[in-house]
Amino acid sequence: MPVAVITGAAQGIGYAIALQLAKDGFDISVHGTRNNPRRFDPLQKEIEGLGKGFSITLGDISIESDVVALIDRTVKELGSVNVMIANAGYFKSAPILETSAEDVDTHHAINLRGAFLCFKLAAKQMISQNSGGVILCAGSVLGATALSAHGAYTCSKHAIEGLTKSAALEFGRYGIRVNNFSPGVIQTPMLKLASEQQGRMHGITSEGAMALYATKTLLGRIGTPEDVAGLVSWLCSEKASYVTGKSFGVDGGFLLT
Known part of the structure; x- marks a missing residue:
């Protein structure tokens, strides 16, 4: 049975991806922070209800030994790593003049360093399996543009574009495809924040801000986590077997407005 690892899967986009990939036939391994280990209970119930294996590893995605533990537990409990979804992310909105160096470091630790470690350690495992992967x-539309008061987050997501291309160049010889999915305004706890x-x-009210976000799309609506999960499902399938090194927007046309 193929195995997919998803970080940041307790809610939002990660939750929808985990559920979709389980429906696609994958056993599921998830990673999350230690602050609330019961957050995964609803997802575990749904995944196991589909008859799929489920593994949980808690830790800090920016610490290499914790990501090593994620890979090791996944292999021990489920047998392999065939798909890695580096989905965990951090967001804090503030103008650059009001953004601390610590805020920049936190964005890069989770959004970039965490993704880098997932790429590196998952690839090592996939290479040892000699079966591709x-x-x-998780990129963002802000990996291709910018918005006021999103500087630290935008920098971290621009870096994901470079990481994706670099990893695709290095891992292709092993049959490993590397891409990123770049959500726009998606109905998630991060968008609420x-x-x-x-x-x-x-x-203005948060509702007013949310409505303003919707007007920034060509389709005039906020996207859903399932919109993103549908794209991820395709990218993980044989239908996308000749696709690597690319960024795929799921933004309702946000970048064209």
């Missing part, structure tokens, strides 16, 4: 990362922060900065 798929590595995907962004709306609250933007609302405070601009003197």
Whole structure:
């Protein structure tokens, strides 16, 4: 049975991806922070209800030994690593003049360093298995553009574009495909947080900020985690077997507005 590892899967996009890949036939290994180990209970119930294997590893995605533990536990409990989805992310909205060096470091530790470690250690395991694999990362529309008061986050997501291309160049010889999916405004706890922060900065309600986000899309609506999971499902399938080194937007046309 193929095995997919998903970081940041307790809610939002990661949850939807884990559930979709289980429906696609994957056993599922997830990673999350230690602050609330029971957060995965609803997902575990759904995955096991589909008759799929489920493994949980808790830790800090920015610490190499914790990512090693994720790979090791996945292999021990489920047998292999065939897909890695580096989905865990961090967001805090603030103008650059009000952004601390610590905020920059936190964005890069989770959004970039964490993804780098997932890429590196998953690839090592896949190479040892000699069966290829798929590595995907959560990018963002802000990896291709910028918004005011999103500087630290935007920098970290621009870096994901370079990481994806670099890893694709190095891992292709082993049959490992590397791509990223780049969500726009998606109905997640992170978007709720962004709306609250933007609302405070601009003197409007979080609902007003959310409505403003929707107007920034060609389709005039906020996307769903399932919209992203559908793309990820395809990228993990044989239908995308000749696709690597690319960034795929799931943004309702956000970048064209």
